[in-house]
Amino acid sequence: GAGVSQTPSNKVTEKGKYVELRCDPISGHTALYWYRQSLGQGPEFLIYFQGTGAADDSGLPNDRFFAVRPEGSVSTLKIQRTERGDSAVYLCASSPDRVAYNEQFFGPGTRLTVL
Amino acid sequence: AQSVTQLDSQVPVFEEAPVELRCNYSSSVSVYLFWYVQYPNQGLQLLLKYLSGSTLVESINGFEAEFNKSQTSFHLRKPSVHISDTAEYFCAVTPPGGGNKLTFGTGTQLKVEL
Numbered sequence: 001g002a003g004v005s006q007t008p009s010n011k012v013t014e015k016g017k018y019v020e021l022r023c024d025p026i027s028g029h030t031a032l033y034w035y036r037q038s039l040g041q042g043p044e045f046l047i048y049f050q051g052t053g054a055a056d057d058s059g060l061p062n063d064r065f066f067a068v069r070p071e072g073s074v075s076t077l078k079i080q081r082t083e084r085g086d087s088a089v090y091l092c093a094s095s096p097d098r099v100a101y102n103e104q105f106f107g108p109g110t111r112l113t114v115l
Numbered sequence: 116a117q118s119v120t121q122l123d124s125q126v127p128v129f130e131e132a133p134v135e136l137r138c139n140y141s142s143s144v145s146v147y148l149f150w151y152v153q154y155p156n157q158g159l160q161l162l163l164k165y166l167s168g169s170t171l172v173e174s175i176n177g178f179e180a181e182f183n184k185s186q187t188s189f190h191l192r193k194p195s196v197h198i199s200d201t202a203e204y205f206c207a208v209t210p211p212g213g214g215n216k217l218t219f220g221t222g223t224q225l226k227v228e229l
Contacts, residue, residue: 004158031215042119042205042219043159056214091159095215101147101166102215106159 002026004107006092012113013082021077021110025094032075033104034067035091043091049075050097082114117142117208121220129228130198136191136223138180138206146208148189149217150180154202162204165189176200201227 005024013019025032031050035043045059049069057067064082069075079086089111093104118141128134140146150162163174170182180191189206203224207217 033216035217035219040124040221042121042207042221043217045216045218048214048216050214056216059216093159099215101164101211103161103164104215104217106151108158 004092004094004105006090006107006110008110009108010111010113012115014115015082015084017082017114019079019082019112021079021090021112023075023077023092023094023107025073025075025092026105027073028096029094029105030072030097031095031102032069033093033095034075034077035093037089037091037109039088046077079112082112084114087112087114117146117210117218119206119208119218119220121206121223123223124221125224125226127226127228128196131195133194134192134196134200134225136204136206136225138189138191138220140187140189140206140208142187142208142210144210146210148180148182149207149209150174150178150189150191151205151207151219152202153205153222159205162191196225196227198227198229200225 007022033048034046037043047057052072064080067077089109091109093106095102120139148165151159152162165182173179205222206220
């Protein structure tokens with residue numbers, strides 16, 4: 001079956017612009033996670049959804065970052081007024097539910113470059 | 116809050132040699148522990164996990180990890196590596212009931228050479 005997909009795979013934008021990153025989770029997975037991986041670092045938690053609602057957004061760095069999952073499937077991470085420090089690989093993962101022992105299935109990531 | 120330390124950023128090793136990738140964690144509560152692997156040009160995938168019970172856990176491709184509570188460690192080992200094991204390995208933790216949001220280490224790049 002299809003895994004987690006993310007689009008675009010690469011995004012280059014200019015400082016101050018708005019970007020949207022999309023994640024298509026595995027069908028039927030109710031939990032969806034966003035992580036950010038900067039160069040030389042491990043993935044860092046941003047936000048997760050259980051169904052349509054954001055269950056924990058404590059990892060979002062500031063109010064320029066926002067994510068939605070309106071129908072409980074596809075999710076979009078939105079970044080306003082991008083800064084050079086936002087450059088990173090943004091990873092999406094999904095899981096059958098949010099139970100802690102469940103495996104998270106990761107997508108290939110979107111590499112965001114802010115010039 | 117939790118934190119994970121992977122002291123070795125790169126580990127070069129010859130094929131068929133043993134390897135150990137180190138992972139230490141810090142947490143005020145009990146945690147579940149995971150090793151994820153990222154092969155070149157692929158997404159992260161789960162290698163093995165420790166939830167409870169036997170402190171030694173194994174993967175299907177010959178890796179094993181041992182949970183040591185007193186040393187707060189979860190080192191990954193393989194007695195004989197193969198070229199195909201070349202990848203980046205991430206140790207991660209999450210507390211039970213924490214919604215499964217993972218805290219990752221910085222990763223260890225394992226490079227297996229002939």
